[in-house]
Amino acid sequence: MLASLYLAFTNYNLFSAPEWIGLDNFRMLLADPRFAQSAKVTVIYALVGTPVKLVAALAVAMLLNNARRGQGFYRSVFYAPSLIGASVSIAIVWKAMFIDRGIVDQIGQNLGFDAGGWVGNPSMTMPMFVLLATWQFGAPMVIFLAGLKQIPAELYEASSVDGAGPVRKFFSITLPMLSPVLFFNLLLETINSFQVFASAFIISGGTGGPAGSTLFYTLYLYMRGFVDFRMGYASAMAWVLVVVVGLLTLIFFRTSRYWVHYSGEAK
Template sequence: MALATPTRSTPPVGGVERPVRRRGTGGIAYLFLSPWIAGALLLTIGPMVASLYLSFTDYDLFSAPTWVGLENYRRMFTEDGRFLTSVWVTLKYVLLAVPLKLALALAVALLLNRTRSGQGLYRSAFYAPSLLGASVSIALVWRTLFGEGAGFERGLAALGWETGSWVGQPQYALFTLIFLAAWQFGAPMVIFLAGLKQIPTDLYDAVAVDGANRWQTFRAITLPMLSPVIFFNLVLETIHAFQAFTPAYVVSGGRGGPSDATLFYTLYLYQRGFTDFRMGYASAMAWMLLIVIAIVTAVIFRSARLWVFYTDDKGQS
């Protein structure tokens, strides 16, 4: 029977013995980390470095890349009108879809936060659309719903509003995708519910004694105490909105129509890379998207100090 080897320690310093780190344990740690390290190198870091190189080349997927320097980036802003259109469409989508989605999520979370019978069923029902994600099937259903002669058009016609197919109208097509994003508010709703549960009830009791109404209570207690959760959801949903692709691809048939009204940035990137075989140009667009998302995220983090309030362990902000 082998005896356990006692752990040596260094001479006491200040009356406290410091254990000596055993040799050879670092190799075991790297052995267990090797699958993650290999995945990061082969599936993330490697492709990122390759795409950065390709963004400075003219590459069509079939011949060797040709170095062109900053030509792809120059052409992007000076010669490509559809690129600027895709930027504008994506910005409108982000600025409209994200606030609407978060507002609906917070409103429903406030309703479901109250104790009532069957609240588990209600929470599951409101969360269910988020489980479907940006799936092709949901986008197809949405395209049919807002298509020619579909239920949405008939409903508006019954109210005296003849709009025609929203999918086929440039002035309405983008709103169909905004409504689809807002409809899938289940994920931020669950996070809002968790945040509402963490607000101390004695704060509500205090403002009730002062005679505050519901709106005053919401402004003075709920919003400030929920601001870290709002900040978290805002960052996540903004990043997801910039990366939206599947709904625009399916609803527009991969073209971004009508009249480029749904030409999302990611959809145009896909067209340039896999339809026009301009992979170098598409790589440059991908890196521009990464830079824009990083800048927008940094701005949100920078502004957080003005409107996000954190509490310490004693509940003081």
């Protein structure tokens, strides 16, 4: 980390000695339209993909929490995609599914929706990546399920006596009691959303296309460092990412006091 911090202030191409240039790399970042595009794509993905993934994880966790038969089987089935992770093989399969005349495109045509392949359509690439992230909701689902198991059943029984319906129980009991787990999942998934690389690299062919719609931040960092051999520039990008993620983490912790409720804290 210290070496990369030093390189962020140098002009370094991997083949010759680093040349100190001060803040020039950071000035070039601000004037680089592709840097702005990569930040935009990543932020949109984080703002859309993270909530959708957590909503799906919580919904399935609540269904499994109420299940009585086959719970272990269904839990394993829903968790299985997360075991695979963001691997190259999954990205290849996903690309094959969403290219022109792929299985998803064929289903869309049969339903009267002809997108011509999601991979080559700039307006459809982001929904495709969001679907990929949502499909791998197993890890936060298991954590949500563990949190749901810790909510006392007496709270739901008392609310039923008071006439509370399912919606009222969810917002008055489930969410407040689950808020520490929600905070944990939200923080981790937000950080993970800024680190998307393998799927973007495989699906876009390492170019960030079409029209920069898959130019995620880490992909552009890789292109600058290992394609253009501008390692000093890439190091500057890496430290900008570290600072941004650090600030986001600080904001999460500072604002958690207003919406995260711990059962053992003093009232």
